[in-house]
Amino acid sequence: MRELTTLATMAGLPRPTRAWCGIAAAAVAVGVTELVAVPFGPQADARTAVGSAVIDATPGPVKEWAITTFGMADKLVLSVLVLAVIAVLAAAGAALQTRKLPVGSVVIVAGGLLGCAAVLSRAGAHAADVIPALAGTVCGVAVLQFLLSGRITDAPETAGGDVDRGRRLSLAALGVLAAGGVAGATGAALSRRAASVSNDRTAFTLPRVDVAAPPIPPAVQPSGGGLPSFVTPTADFYRIDTALSVPQVARDQWRLRIHGMVDREITYGFDDLERFEAVEKVVTLTCVSNPVGGNLISNATWTGYRVRDLLAQAGIHSDADMVLSTSHDGFTAGTPVEALTDSRDALLAVGMNGEPLPTEHGYPARLVVPGLYGYVSATKWVVDLELTRFDRAQAYWTKLGWSERGPIKTESRIDVPRSGGEVTAGPVTFGGVAWAQNRGVRAVEVRIDPPGGQGDWQPAELGASYSNDTWRLWSIDWQAREPGLHTITVRATDNTGTVQTPDRADPVPDGATGWHSIVFNVT
Ligand SMILES: Nc1nc2c(c(=O)[nH]1)N[C@H]1C(S)=C(S)[C@@H](COP(=O)(O)O)O[C@H]1N2
Ligand SMILES: [Mo]
Numbered sequence: 001m002r003e004l005t006t007l008a009t010m011a012g013l014p015r016p017t018r019a020w021c022g023i024a025a026a027a028v029a030v031g032v033t034e035l036v037a038v039p040f041g042p043q044a045d046a047r048t049a050v051g052s053a054v055i056d057a058t059p060g061p062v063k064e065w066a067i068t069t070f071g072m073a074d075k076l077v078l079s080v081l082v083l084a085v086i087a088v089l090a091a092a093g094a095a096l097q098t099r100k101l102p103v104g105s106v107v108i109v110a111g112g113l114l115g116c117a118a119v120l121s122r123a124g125a126h127a128a129d130v131i132p133a134l135a136g137t138v139c140g141v142a143v144l145q146f147l148l149s150g151r152i153t154d155a156p157e158t159a160g161g162d163v164d165r166g167r168r169l170s171l172a173a174l175g176v177l178a179a180g181g182v183a184g185a186t187g188a189a190l191s192r193r194a195a196s197v198s199n200d201r202t203a204f205t206l207p208r209v210d211v212a213a214p215p216i217p218p219a220v221q222p223s224g225g226g227l228p229s230f231v232t233p234t235a236d237f238y239r240i241d242t243a244l245s246v247p248q249v250a251r252d253q254w255r256l257r258i259h260g261m262v263d264r265e266i267t268y269g270f271d272d273l274e275r276f277e278a279v280e281k282v283v284t285l286t287c288v289s290n291p292v293g294g295n296l297i298s299n300a301t302w303t304g305y306r307v308r309d310l311l312a313q314a315g316i317h318s319d320a321d322m323v324l325s326t327s328h329d330g331f332t333a334g335t336p337v338e339a340l341t342d343s344r345d346a347l348l349a350v351g352m353n354g355e356p357l358p359t360e361h362g363y364p365a366r367l368v369v370p371g372l373y374g375y376v377s378a379t380k381w382v383v384d385l386e387l388t389r390f391d392r393a394q395a396y397w398t399k400l401g402w403s404e405r406g407p408i409k410t411e412s413r414i415d416v417p418r419s420g421g422e423v424t425a426g427p428v429t430f431g432g433v434a435w436a437q438n439r440g441v442r443a444v445e446v447r448i449d450p451p452g453g454q455g456d457w458q459p460a461e462l463g464a465s466y467s468n469d470t471w472r473l474w475s476i477d478w479q480a481r482e483p484g485l486h487t488i489t490v491r492a493t494d495n496t497g498t499v500q501t502p503d504r505a506d507p508v509p510d511g512a513t514g515w516h517s518i519v520f521n522v523t
Contacts (some may be wrong), residue, residue: 013153015095017166017173021147022094022104023087024173027180029108029140030086033115034187037132042195042245043122044129045188046115046136051075051082051244053118060400064508067289071296072239079244086111097148104148105141112137123330143176192245200250201363206303206351207278213301216282219464224429224475226416230463231282232298234353239360240287240296240374242396247328247381251364256310256348260324260387263315270364273350276305281345281368284437284471286408288373288397289507293413293516297435299470302368303351307340307385310348316341316387324393325367326384334395334404335369335377337387344370344438344469348382370469371438373511376406403510410436410500411513412444412474412492417520423480424523431460431475432516436494440468443493446476451484460490468495480522489517 030047037044055063055078070077093107115137116130152172153165220230251270259265280303287296311323322334340346346369350357357363362380369377375397386393390404398404412434417423434441444460463473474490491500504514 013148013169014166017169018097018104018148019091019095020170020173020177021144022090022092022097022107024147024176024180025094025104025108025140025144026086026090026111027177027184028143029112029136029180030083031136031180031183031187032139033132033136034184034191035132036135036187038187038190038194040129040132042191042248043125044119044132045191045245046119046133047079047082047184047188048245049118049122049125050115051078052242053121054078054082055242055244060397060402061508063400064289067240067287067296068291068294068507071294075244094144094148097144102145104144108140108144109137112140147173147176195248197248197250197359197363200252201356201359204251204350204356204364206354206356207274209280209303210277211279213280213282214466216466217464220466220473222431222461222463222473222475224416224431227431227473227475228415228433230299230466230470230473231353232300234300234355234358234361237298237300237352237361238285238287238296240289241360241380242331243329243381246360248359249328249364249381249383254364255383256365256385257383258311258314258385258387261317261320261389262311262387263317266314268310273305273348273365276309278303279306279345279347281347281370281469282466283347283368283370283469284435285368285374285378286435286437288375288402288406288511290512291507292411292504292512292514293518294512297413297433297471300352301354302347302349303354304347304349304365304368307346307348307367307369308342311341311385311387314387320387320389322388322390322393324386324388324395325379325382326386327379328381328383331379332395333367333376333379334390334393334398335367335372336390336405339369339372339377346370346377371408373406373408375402376404401509406510408435408437409511409513410434410439410441410492410494410498411516412441412490412500413516414488414490414518417488417518419518419520421518421520422523423486423520425480425483427477428480429475429477430488431473432490433471433473434490434492435471436492436498437469437471439498440465440495441472441492442495442497444472444474445491445493446474447489448478449487449489450482451486457491483522485519485521487517487519489515491515 094104097104115133284299290296366380415432445457460474460476
């Protein structure tokens with residue numbers, strides 16, 4: 001008799017209500033997984049593992065599209081997307097579930113097994129790390145079976161007909177959904193807290209600098225408001241990486257292994273670094289994915305040790321031409337040996353703007369190589385340097401179709417006015433930045449086209465040149481007269497005399513080119 005009622009109830013439940021139950025059950029599955037994962041450690045977090053697996057499996061062009069479209073919000077978008085896909089599948093499964101065909105439960109089990117597989121595919125995972133995902137799956141299925149069993153809708157006081165029964169079930173599902181959400185958020189927060197190296201970081205005092213960076217003259221900043229500051233405040237520094245959760249590496253856990261084509265393999269602990277001269281350098285980092293006019297470029301003062309000094313102890317073979325650096329989370333970059341050993345003083349940086357590296361910028365140590373895009377040089381959370389050859393090894397982005405070499409191209413950007421901005425007639429100051437790291441910027445020219453016409457190239461006023469490895473700020477005074485839409489265009493010339501090319505190139509495979517233009521309205 002019970003069987004019959006249940007069957008009838010389930011068939012009688014509207015599809016949207018059942019879909020709701022599916023979403024609620026999935027929330028419980030994810031929430032319990034997150035909560036149970038706390039004592040296991042970050043490697044047992046199935047949600048992050050799935051996200052990371054998605055990042056790894058995403059084709060290069062799609063990754064590039066995601067970075068240029070979402071920029072630094074790419075990880076948030078991915079996390080929301082993963083949860084949305086789970087919700088949609090769970091909803092569809094539950095909507096189709098019948099007594100004979102438990103589609104919703106099958107979907108949850110399949111998702112759970114995928115989660116387990118993702119966990120096991122990550123570096124450093126143990127068999128036991130699938131326990132949280134299994135526990136989550138069992139709870140998710142149990143909750144779905146319970147919600148759809150009819151036990152809520154069949155309670156004796158359900159006399160008000162289908163509408164009431166549906167509403168009561170929807171409310172129950174909502175409660176379950178909230179519980180799953182709270183469990184998940186709590187679990188994620190506890191995991192983050194447990195793994196966090198923020199205390200380790202706070203306790204770290206930067207080494208006393210042996211070779212200080214030259215002081216930064218105020219003249220690096222030209223007149224005119226709205227320009228970025230020459231040194232980017234750490235909080236505003238762009239961030240790009242493939243790490244869905246920021247790797248947490250404590251100093252006493254950190255090792256840097258140097259091996260491959262060397263006379264003797266060396267492994268440094270963090271304290272071993274004190275033997276080397278501490279160097280401070282101001283270097284502008286740039287991402288290869290920075291579109292023309294984009295903001296994936298920032299400048300900081302870095303404190304660290306010359307990579308050259310660290311490598312010298314190992315004795316580099318003369319036929320090695322690449323250093324393959326690997327991060328704690330498995331990212332790799334291939335950097336020419338020359339760029340790491342010549343006079344540009346590539347750094348193993350431990351400090352940024354006078355503070356320990358922020359975790360998201362590579363704590364406790366990362367590479368900073370003047371003149372090269374980050375994807376071939378700036379490995380964060382770096383733990384391994386292998387001396388090898390470009391004809392033997394490939395790095396993360398090179399495997400996906402990016403160029404094996406990534407020297408930064410001569411480019412410039414307009415920061416003022418803003419695209420589509422309004423400018424009132426009278427005197428105004430426009431400005432922006434220009435960069436050609438390792439060569440340096442010699443000149444910046446600006447062209448302002450009036451409505452229906454074309455202006456002449458005029459030299460911009462340049463902020464003082466700090467070094468060839470840093471960007472240069474520019475500004476230009478202008479009289480706004482004629483009302484209407486104007487176009488402003490900028491181009492830089494580097495110290496080799498090369499003028500920034502007008503030819504548009506995509507960020508793939510080795511960096512965007514083209515002139516940055518902005519349309520503004522004089523009123
Ligand atoms: N471990 C790791 N290091 C990494 C990356 C990464 O994905 N993982 N991305 C690189 C890229 S593409 C860039 S542009 C720089 C960005 O450094 P930032 O986030 O400190 O600005 O880091 C580089 N180092
Ligand atoms: Mo990058």
